[in-house]
């Protein structure tokens with residue numbers, strides 16, 4: 237592997253950054269004098285020729301991962317570098333809306349946690365608006381009847397919860413909060429410019445063996461060990477896993493905790509659709525969008541020099557093209573079915589990833605739900621807006637919820653659920669007409685969207701590498717810890733920092749041990 241100037245340190249931060257005044261990225265801490273001296277000695281002979289900045293960077297994928305990568309790449313590498321973002325379908329990727337009866341609804345990634353600080357910052361910096369996700373009333377259906385029904389009275393809910401589950405609900409929140417607390421350390425590390433060369437390394441820096449160990453166990457094992465009851469696990473934890481990740485409690489403990497954090501209050505989404513963040517990040521980072529599909533990548537010598545670059549071959553409406561890049565970021569799941577990118581003539585070869593993504597169908601139905609399907613007598617006023625389900629092989633849905641459009645008029649009021657409403661259903665297969673006739677008393681429109689939604693989790697999990705080759709970085713390995721918008725943004729920030737530090741040889745900013753202790757005193 238080539239490494240011209242790779243060993244020469246250059247102060248992190250960079251003067252170029254200063255001119256992009258809207259960015260608030262913090263420069264890295266100064267090097268301690270003895271280390272600086274050592275580096276000066278080592279790099280003495282070539283000091284006059286500090287490595288030139290990269291000319292061109294490719295980002296493959298225009299989802300939240302790719303577009304936030306272009307934002308952070310611009311922030312780190314300055315305004316001169318050309319950034320090309322390849323997207324073969326629509327900018328936004330798994331963030332997409334679907335039009336039902338004249339209004340747009342989130343069909344993919346929909347809710348954002350109040351402590352997802354990258355997403356929060358994007359919305360603020362890009363002048364977008366957020367919408368509170370309305371708290372409806374939740375019920376849990378086991379295939380025969382509702383085992384739990386939320387009431388609109390707070391105090392009744394508390395009594396019901398304690399009656400059914402003791403204080404396990406509270407304990408669960410404390411368990412999740414403890415993990416979230418440690419998870420939040422990532423923002424401090426990243427604001428000080430620290431990066432990690434593996435997903436496991438990143439997790440370890442946040443929560444030590446406890447965090448990496450969560451990838452080795454199922455959420456069921458983790459919570460059983462923590463003493464939660466079978467009833468609580470079946471009736472509360474399982475439905476949360478099914479609605480958020482379409483899978484049971486056999487998913488890994490880390491993604492399981494992320495899923496449980498979605499039971500917190502204060503969830504939000506972006507006005508106009510979450511994909512607006514991707515569109516605006518692209519514009520803000522002044523990246524050039526290429527509407528095309530990347531087919532393969534090969535390492536080539538740059539013309540008239542010994543420097544190496546990556547040649548990307550891609551297909552657009554006007555045919556097959558190629559272009560050379562100094563750095564490549566892959567921000568799409570690497571497998572045959574999804575991105576289908578080949579790495580040609582790499583030695584050693586870049587391994588093929590055979591990772592399986594979970595098939596999920598989102599169906600929107602405008603209609604009136606059939607209350608008796610959920611075991612209620614039709615005379616009951618049906619007031620639930622979210623029905624989650626337990627693990628029952630006879631069930632053909634994971635969840636069904638009333639949804640609000642991504643644009644809301646000032647006087648928008650969510651209607652009582654017994655009225656005609658737009659319902660969103662998650663299921664692993666397309667719903668048949670017979671199934672729709674069971675679920676709905678009446679309906680007039682049906683639309684569906686299929687997804688390769690998120691990894692099919694099966695711990696022990698081994699996350700794919702971030703560094704695929706000298707200057708090729710892979711973002712989506714983080715999805716094997718947990719797939720969420722914020723996780724893609726964290727991976728993007730990390731990869732941009734890693735690419736920057738590796739380009740300029742700032743090895744002290746990569747895989748630092750003991751960061752938490754080190755930064756604790758710096759406020």
Ligand SMILES: Cc1cc2nc3c(=O)[nH]c(=O)nc-3n(C[C@H](O)[C@H](O)[C@H](O)COP(=O)(O)OP(=O)(O)OC[C@H]3O[C@@H](n4cnc5c(N)ncnc54)[C@H](O)[C@@H]3O)c2cc1C
Nearest residue numbers: 297299300301324329330344345346347530568575720721
């Ligand atoms: C139904 C559903 C519900 C979800 N709910 C939530 C939620 O509530 N909250 C949350 O935080 N997360 C949620 N998620 C997960 C979240 O949507 C994803 O983790 C996130 O959007 C992934 O973003 P990404 O940019 O990494 O990947 P993607 O969005 O998949 O982006 C990759 C892009 O690369 C493009 N691409 C692929 N191959 C090529 C190629 N060869 N050449 C050019 N372009 C290519 C694709 O077209 C795609 O646009 C949900 C996901 C789904 C499907």
Ligand SMILES: *[C@@H]1O[C@H](CO)[C@@H](O)[C@H](O)[C@H]1NC(C)=O
Nearest residue numbers: 445446448449450451452696
């Ligand atoms: C998780 O399992 C892997 C092997 O699958 C092992 O190498 C690693 O040490 C384990 N991590 C922890 C924290 O238990």
Ligand SMILES: *[C@@H]1O[C@H](CO)[C@@H](O)[C@H](O)[C@H]1NC(C)=O
Nearest residue numbers: 531532572573574576577578
């Ligand atoms: C993947 O790309 C190759 C060409 O590189 C093509 O022949 C093949 O059909 C593609 N596979 C899928 C599943 O799209």
Ligand SMILES: *[C@@H]1O[C@H](CO)[C@@H](O)[C@H](O)[C@H]1NC(C)=O
Nearest residue numbers: 606608609673674676677678
């Ligand atoms: C409603 O659900 C019940 C119970 O599953 C079913 O018998 C009935 O056919 C469904 N449809 C309507 C329109 O009531």
